[in-house]
Amino acid sequence: MRLTERNLKETGREYALRMLKENIINLDLIPGSMLSENELSAEMNLSRTPVREALIELSKVKIVEVYPQKGSAVAFVDxxxxxxxxxxxxxxxxxxxxxxxxxxxxxxxxxxxxxxxxxxxxxxxxxxxxxxxxxxxxxxxxxxxxxxxxxxxxxxxxxxxxxxxxxxxxxxxxxxxxxxxxxxxxxxxxxxxxxxxxxxxxxxxxxxxxxxxxxxxxxxxxxx
CATH class of the missing domain: 1.20.120.530 (GntR ligand-binding domain-like)
Incomplete structure (x- = not known):
């Protein structure tokens, strides 16, 4: 995943959401790939909470699929x-x-x-x-x-x-x-x-x- 610097006054959730969106759109996170909260948190230097919130937000627009007890994945192109x-x-x-x-x-x-x-x-x-x-x-x-x-x-x-x-x-x-x-x-x-x-x-x-x-x-x- 490609990362840019966190903007001034940008919250952890906002940063996680922006990075995930950019990487999904630019195909650095490809359709069908699994998304680990732990790995994403470590990569973005965030706690798990803002990452989880960003994934939930993206699931609302169906670009991320959340599977209970299994994790999340980038949705396929529909x-x-x-x-x-x-x-x-x-x-x-x-x-x-x-x-x-x-x-x-x-x-x-x-x-x-x-x-x-x-x-x-x-x-x-x-x-x-x-x-x-x-x-x-x-x-x-x-x-x-x-x-x-x-x-x-x-x-x-x-x-x-x-x-x-x-x-x-x-x-x-x-x-x-x-x-x-x-x-x-x-x-x-x-x-x-x-x-x-x-x-x-x-x-x-x-x-x-x-x-x-x-x-x-x-x-x-x-x-x-």
């Missing part, structure tokens, strides 16, 4: 849950991107374009983890532009199933359309075309449907 998470993002981000067309300033648009340029750099140099980070930042920026930061944090906490599939796509799919989608969305916002921006966002968030065959072929043991 496309029904992926679709449910995508649906939620589609509804919320469609509304947000329309709103961004009315609220985005020139600086906001410049910042979005800079984010896309960085995505291109990391795509060319094959850094999928960094690319996913910038992808998330792009979407978070749209919520920030529209003063919907709390909505983003709520959404981010329950779309881990969708995010894990996105991470797989970054490593597997050769003709990845993510960056070109982002470019088109930014230009629709710049043109203040809400209807077009919403259409492009819907297309963008539906990409995983076209990736499923390639993902199952590359990761045959990861799916429910």
């Amino acid at each position: 496309y029904e849950l992926v679709e449910e998470a995508r649906f939620m993002r589609d509804v919320l981000e469609g509304a947000v991107v329309e709103l961004a067309c009315r609220m985005a300033t020139e600086k906001d648009i410049s910042d979005l374009r800079e984010n896309v340029r960085l995505q291109e750099f990391y795509m060319e140099n094959r850094f999928p983890d960094k690319l996913l980070e910038l992808d998330n930042e792009f979407h978070q920026m749209l919520f920030h532009i529209t003063s919907k930061d709390q909505v983003y944090h709520l959404l981010d906490s329950i779309t881990i199933h969708f995010d894990r599939v996105r991470r797989m796509s970054l490593a597997v799919v050769k003709d990845l359309k993510t960056i070109s989608d982002h470019k088109e969305i930014v230009e629709a916002i710049a043109a203040k075309s809400g209807e077009e921006a919403k259409r492009l966002m819907e297309k963008h968030l539906s990409r995983y449907k076209f990736d499923e065959e390639a993902l199952r072929k590359e990761y045959p043991g990861y799916f429910k």
Whole structure:
């Protein structure tokens, strides 16, 4: 498991939850792998209580399976849950991107374009983890532009199933359309075309449907 430093004022539970989420999404904790409270506690230099609380929290969104008297395991990819998470993002981000067309300033648009340029750099140099980070930042920026930061944090906490599939796509799919989608969305916002921006966002968030065959072929043991 890959760890980063604990943030200032971050509680043990918050740190354990963040580390587990990041490692599950980035496939450092693979679907089906067992999760030992003792081992995780030692690795993160925490007591068992915050680790147990984080595992229980993740079990509520079905990304971790808790087996009484046996332990916990990373859940296999369930496309029904992926679709449910995508649906939620589609509804919320469609509304947000329309709103961004009315609220985005020139600086906001410049910042979005800079984010896309960085995505291109990391795509060319094959850094999928960094690319996913910038992808998330792009979407978070749209919520920030529209003063919907709390909505983003709520959404981010329950779309881990969708995010894990996105991470797989970054490593597997050769003709990845993510960056070109982002470019088109930014230009629709710049043109203040809400209807077009919403259409492009819907297309963008539906990409995983076209990736499923390639993902199952590359990761045959990861799916429910």
